[in-house]
Amino acid sequence: MSTEAAPVTPPAPELQQALRRALGDEVVRTDPAALRAAQGDRSGQVSATVPLAVVEARSTGDVQAALRFATEHRIPVVPRGAGTGLAGAAQAGGGELVVSTAAMTRVLEVSRDDELAVVEPGVINADLNERLAGHGLFWAPDPASRAISTVGGNIATNAGGLHCVKYGVTREAVLGLEVVLADGRAVRVGHRTVKGVTGYDLTALMIGSEGTLGVITEATLRLRPLPRGEKxxxxxxxxxxxxxxxxxxxxxxxxxxxxxxxxxxxxxxxxxxxxxxxxxxxxxxxxxxxxxxxxxxxxxxxxxxxxxxxxxxxxxxxxxxxxxxxxxxxxxxxxxxxxxxxxxxxxxxxxxxxxxxxxxxxxxxxxxxxxxxxxxxxxxxxxxxxxxxxxxxxxxxxxxxxxxxxxxxxxxxxxxxxLGGTLTGEHGVGILKRRWLRDELGDDVMDLQRRLKAVFDPLGILNPGKAI
Amino acid sequence: MSTEAAPVTPPAPELQQALRRALGDEVVRTDPAALRAAQGDRSGQVSATVPLAVVEARSTGDVQAALRFATEHRIPVVPRGAGTGLAGAAQAGGGELVVSTAAMTRVLEVSRDDELAVVEPGVINADLNERLAGHGLFWAPDPASRAISTVGGNIATNAGGLHCVKYGVTREAVLGLEVVLADGRAVRVGHRTVKGVTGYDLTALMIGSEGTLGVITEATLRLRPLPRGEKxxxxxxxxxxxxxxxxxxxxxxxxxxxxxxxxxxxxxxxxxxxxxxxxxxxxxxxxxxxxxxxxxxxxxxxxxxxxxxxxxxxxxxxxxxxxxxxxxxxxxxxxxxxxxxxxxxxxxxxxxxxxxxxxxxxxxxxxxxxxxxxxxxxxxxxxxxxxxxxxxxxxxxxxxxxxxxxxxxxxxxxxxxxLGGTLTGEHGVGILKRRWLRDELGDDVMDLQRRLKAVFDPLGILNPGKAI
The missing domain is CATH 3.40.462.10 (FAD-linked oxidases, C-terminal domain)
Known part of the structure; x- marks a missing residue:
């Protein structure tokens, strides 16, 4: 099972053309500014080389089309939200296809009765919470970047924040996900219920997987009532x-x-x-x-x-x-x-x-x-x-x-x-922590992780070189 | 990748002898009472055939030896705690090797400062909570069976209970696990910290996996302070x-x-x-x-x-x-x-x-x-x-x-x-819900689940025919 993508054969301009034909001009960006922006995140580090293109997905269908294209041409894919990560997971380099869900910002449903919201991944954390406040609710994850980071990015990194001490991390605030797999199939994992034990917990597996198992295209979030009393x-x-x-x-x-x-x-x-x-x-x-x-x-x-x-x-x-x-x-x-x-x-x-x-x-x-x-x-x-x-x-x-x-x-x-600690509490492994991962996990667990990835991404095209 | 164990060739008495030689007489039971008890659980259903033997493990080493033996002889393994499950996951039948951790009952550590306990899987939920009360702490999962069910069984089924509405299910109350894999290797997953995002969340994957991915031999539990005020x-x-x-x-x-x-x-x-x-x-x-x-x-x-x-x-x-x-x-x-x-x-x-x-x-x-x-x-x-x-x-x-x-x-x-619901909130799939699982999960997710299992259990010897 290879975990690296095969080399890309057609030269970049031809691939860019083919991508435009497959997805439409309006979602494919190849201008220097867009490519340049996708090389970095908020870690202060920047990829040394330039990605192939940025797909600015408007829908799950766009993400599926992008991944089918990537699978067909064996192109590595870097999923991206607002690019506010601190560990390099969203940095894209030479020949990589960036699939951004930042433009998918709709809030599809808010249920006060069931304390849940169904959202697209590009909605900004603070924007969502502003909207939820009107319903007397909030979504607990509050990374320091909440004014600029997306819910999809928060989920992909299992983001923490100031409120975790009382309200838990992102993993405790997501009920279910729609995810596009490497081959372009869209699947739904998790539940709309607060309890549910049918099958392995694929939702938890996706949370914090830093774009290496699939691209999140919709999330069912577990909300909480705004706390009563004076702070x-x-x-x-x-x-x-x-x-x-x-x-x-x-x-x-x-x-x-x-x-x-x-x-x-x-x-x-x-x-x-x-x-x-x-x-x-x-x-x-x-x-x-x-x-x-x-x-x-x-x-x-x-x-x-x-x-x-x-x-x-x-x-x-x-x-x-x-x-x-x-x-x-x-x-x-x-x-x-x-x-x-x-x-x-x-x-x-x-x-x-x-x-x-x-x-x-x-x-x-x-x-x-x-x-x-x-x-x-x-x-x-x-x-x-x-x-x-x-x-x-x-x-x-x-x-x-x-x-x-x-x-x-x-x-x-x-x-x-x-001291019994861990290398990353909430920022993720990305590229910056990879060299220490084996020190913490050991060989056997590293091996399990790699084989797990291969189940979801047999060609190794999803964010190669990141997280694991 | 086969998910069924190969047929067992040597006749049962010879295999039982070989098992005794490999593990020692004191942990291997083949008497009719022990075999009979392992055919059932609390669902009211009973397996129609008799298992090969029951290993009453005293240590992680015993579990490892049992699984190495099972791998060598291609014998299906049924992990078991107190046998209080309601979906049939612990029921053992013809030729299966039962690996019970019910005798591993030690509480290895209780930390008030870090609000955690490290326990063996056989400790009874209520016994643990009685002990924790002396430290001003409790472990939140409280299935109706808590007086007779083990912590390991609670974890293997992601048990719920009366308190979930406020304090969450078992998945929210486990920080880390020691697990013996199908081939006998013991691995540690998760953390001693409340936050941690190194690698995929294998702890969540194990919780609720009903003995199909590994045998839990130790758990680091997240505790809570006993609530203040009058109930x-x-x-x-x-x-x-x-x-x-x-x-x-x-x-x-x-x-x-x-x-x-x-x-x-x-x-x-x-x-x-x-x-x-x-x-x-x-x-x-x-x-x-x-x-x-x-x-x-x-x-x-x-x-x-x-x-x-x-x-x-x-x-x-x-x-x-x-x-x-x-x-x-x-x-x-x-x-x-x-x-x-x-x-x-x-x-x-x-x-x-x-x-x-x-x-x-x-x-x-x-x-x-x-x-x-x-x-x-x-x-x-x-x-x-x-x-x-x-x-x-x-x-x-x-x-x-x-x-x-x-x-x-x-x-x-x-x-x-x-109504947007799920087939099982807290009891698990076991054997009783299997025929409906595909209705809820769909073909693609079922396929992912099967391939995930094969990562942990390539020979398909762990609790075959259960959960997925």
């Missing part, structure tokens, strides 16, 4: 990151379920101070806690008690606008890093109790390799985003990550695995 | 089952999250009245609601308002003992049916909004086929258990389901599928 937001300064991490761990272990529980370390706070022109320096770490629902007031008081018991200084936001300012600071994390240099965005996760040890490991790597590693964490999930900031030449948008940065990342990954 | 229990009588079903649907749609939301229809209540010698008759249906957590009092008041608005008569339990009496009545449902005749236990699920329509369909099938179909529902999930009660000869424990009962079941399944 309470607390910001807490700590002298050390270990104490802040411990506070987060103790908070969850004591049964408190904050809707948001974010941690910013000293290096992150320094960067944000400089970037935003405000004073957040001189503290070891900051926790950002938000409670919601009927018990928000009581949970907030309990959270404050935990914070104080570990030497933290809690402060409640006066109102929603005040709270929003805190989250804006948190959301400025990525731009504050970009202002400091080139960035490699990482995404490890450890059991919550290992958070203090993981922060200690980050400090050691920072010191040993002489690299700035500002870090924020979805602390309630044990999910950390160490960002490696370094100097690098950027040639035409392409950042070459120097070897010593990869070495530092390797040291950090090994520390994470020793 | 409030409400019983409500309705004149019609449609109104009761509507009340359940409206309750959830209005954002109330009861921990338990059960519905018993008139036929079920009549059977329970007769069986328990109490008076539950003369009403169209009964709802049983329990709220827990910080907002239990407020949610209970809201639930009562919904009940009244739909013509129901809510009554609060005076105390925990009073509430427990109500749940004892609910739990007597199965024995009340068995007292009425032979029983075929069903398990369909529909979108919540279709509950009233599904109850109407059950009434139609009941009238048309002249069969008693007492029904209870986990109403918050849209999951119904219509029980077909009929007269049948029981020969040596084996109940032959008459054709007209299967015809009635078929009519009910088709109604369920038309």
């Amino acid at each position: 309470v937001t607390i910001s807490a300064a700590f002298d050390s990151v270990e104490q802040a991490a411990r506070a987060a761990s103790v908070m969850v272990a004591s049964g408190i379920r904050p809707a948001i529980l974010e941690l910013l370390d000293a290096t992150a706070l320094e960067g944000l101070s400089a970037h935003l022109g405000i004073d957040l320096g001189g503290r070891g770490a900051q926790l950002l806690v938000q409670t919601d629902g009927d018990a928000s007031e009581r949970e907030a008081s309990d959270a404050e008690a935990v914070i104080r018991s570990l030497g933290g200084r809690p402060e409640r936001s006066a109102d929603a606008a005040d709270a929003e300012r805190l989250f804006e600071i948190r959301r400025a994390f990525h731009s504050s890093n970009e202002a400091r240099g080139a960035v490699l965005i990482e995404d490890v996760a450890v059991p919550r109790s290992a958070l203090p040890a993981m922060f200690a490991a980050i400090e050691r790597v920072q010191a040993e390799y002489g690299i700035l590693i500002p870090t924020v964490a979805h602390a309630g999930d044990g999910n950390l985003h160490p960002n490696f900031v370094f100097e690098a030449d950027t040639v035409d948008g392409f950042v070459e990550v120097p070897d010593h940065v990869w070495d530092a990342a390797d040291a950090l990954f090994q520390a994470c695995l020793r | 409030v229990t409400i019983s409500a009588a309705f004149d019609s089952v449609e109104q009761a079903a509507r009340a359940a649907s409206v309750m959830v749609a209005s954002g109330i999250r009861p921990a338990i939301l059960e519905l018993l229809d008139a036929t079920a209540l009549e059977g329970l009245s007769a069986h328990l010698g109490i008076d539950l008759g003369g009403r169209g249906a009964q709802l049983l609601v329990q709220t827990d957590g910080d907002a239990s009092e407020r949610e209970a008041s809201d639930a009562e308002a919904v009940i009244r608005s739909l013509g129901g008569r809510p009554e609060r339990s005076a105390d925990a003992a009073d509430a427990e009496r109500l749940f004892e009545i609910r739990r007597a449902f199965h024995s009340s049916n068995e007292a009425r005749g032979a029983v075929l236990i069903e398990d369909v699920a529909v979108p919540r909004s279709a509950l009233p329509a599904m109850f109407a369909a059950i009434e139609r099938v009941q009238a048309e086929y002249g069969i008693l179909i007492p029904t209870v529902a986990h109403a918050g999930d849209g999951n119904l258990h219509p029980n077909f009660v009929f007269e049948a000869d029981t020969v040596d424990g084996f109940v032959e389901v008459p054709d007209h009962v299967w015809d009635a079941a078929d009519a009910l399944f088709q109604a369920c599928l038309r």
Whole structure:
């Protein structure tokens, strides 16, 4: 069973012509701007070579036609949403056919009674949630990119976000999918019901598969009622990151379920101070806690008690606008890093109790390799985003990550695995994590994964070189 | 790729001898009582033929040895826990090797900090939860069989239960697994972290696979803190089952999250009245609601308002003992049916909004086929258990389901599928639902499922003829 596509024989212009004939001019783009855009994502990395074409699908039928064409001509396919991924899974290169579902943005159904929505994959997460709010509902996955990322991309990467600590990851928020397989057949997997055990769970298999098993063309989403009660937001300064991490761990272990529980370390706070022109320096770490629902007031008081018991200084936001300012600071994390240099965005996760040890490991790597590693964490999930900031030449948008940065990342990954953690909590494997995957999964599981892929994609044309 | 095991050549006594030599006398049972017990489960059905032997595994090593033996001799393997399944997946027949993990009952770790437990598969659900209560934790899956079913069996069938409406099914309560593959290799899938997206989600694939992909030998379970606050229990009588079903649907749609939301229809209540010698008759249906957590009092008041608005008569339990009496009545449902005749236990699920329509369909099938179909529902999930009660000869424990009962079941399944539902919400496919599976999944998905199985079990020795 080959997992690589056979070489493409006809030259690109002829293939582009054939593609236009098969799919129609209106959905096939081969202009330099479209091809150029499809080479990159939000990881800061860019593919070095140019893809064949971008299919801007308007319908499941367009996706099917594109995949039938790709199968016929043995062309590798790179499925793409808004291209906001952080691990390179959507980056397309030489000779690859990009199949974008970004233009499939319809919300086909919203059911308050069944707490579900049926949507096309291109709908933007925040747009969907704005619409759902009118029904008193929300879709829980809220990656930091929610204003620009698509629901289809969220599903393809099993995206996380700030709310996971209380409301779960994307896998827990999808009931069923329509998927176009490599050969162009469209299948439906999953259910419209909240329970269902007919056959193997192909829905879960598709979620987080990063475009290597099929192209998602429709999703039945599990929604939740908007939480009742007033939200309470607390910001807490700590002298050390270990104490802040411990506070987060103790908070969850004591049964408190904050809707948001974010941690910013000293290096992150320094960067944000400089970037935003405000004073957040001189503290070891900051926790950002938000409670919601009927018990928000009581949970907030309990959270404050935990914070104080570990030497933290809690402060409640006066109102929603005040709270929003805190989250804006948190959301400025990525731009504050970009202002400091080139960035490699990482995404490890450890059991919550290992958070203090993981922060200690980050400090050691920072010191040993002489690299700035500002870090924020979805602390309630044990999910950390160490960002490696370094100097690098950027040639035409392409950042070459120097070897010593990869070495530092390797040291950090090994520390994470020793603590019982995983290489990626929510960003995915893409191309950036592939070299470490075997360290975590082992040979037998890697072999199962490859053979699983071959079931769905026997010719190996779906996103080759990504994820597994 | 064959999905059936090759015929076994050596006669059974020689194979039994070889098995004893390979695994040791202490784990291999071939006495008639052990073989007889392995022919059945709790579905009321029994395999017509006798298995080869029962391996009572004490360790992962024993399971590996059994599967290596089975692979070498091409012997079909039936994994088994406590044998409490309701769909026949654990029933073993002629020449099959039963691999039981019921004796692997150790709890290897409980972490309050990380809200997880690492357990062997044979631990009984209720025993585990009793132990976890001492840590202030619980494992949410609570099938009606929880006093007698194993955690491994709960995982292998993706068991549901009364608490799913608030706390989710088994799939949402498992972080990772150790699994022995058909060829005897042991692999670890999943994580110790709550988030993790390295590779395809093999953990979800194993959950609910009914022993057809591997044998679970260890599980890392996701736990929850025991809910705070006083539980409030409400019983409500309705004149019609449609109104009761509507009340359940409206309750959830209005954002109330009861921990338990059960519905018993008139036929079920009549059977329970007769069986328990109490008076539950003369009403169209009964709802049983329990709220827990910080907002239990407020949610209970809201639930009562919904009940009244739909013509129901809510009554609060005076105390925990009073509430427990109500749940004892609910739990007597199965024995009340068995007292009425032979029983075929069903398990369909529909979108919540279709509950009233599904109850109407059950009434139609009941009238048309002249069969008693007492029904209870986990109403918050849209999951119904219509029980077909009929007269049948029981020969040596084996109940032959008459054709007209299967015809009635078929009519009910088709109604369920038309309402956007699924054939099994939580019991699994086993052998009893196999003939309808293609109606729900379609040819393409059936084909994917078979090829997926072949990745894990190329010789087709794992639970052949079950689930898919």
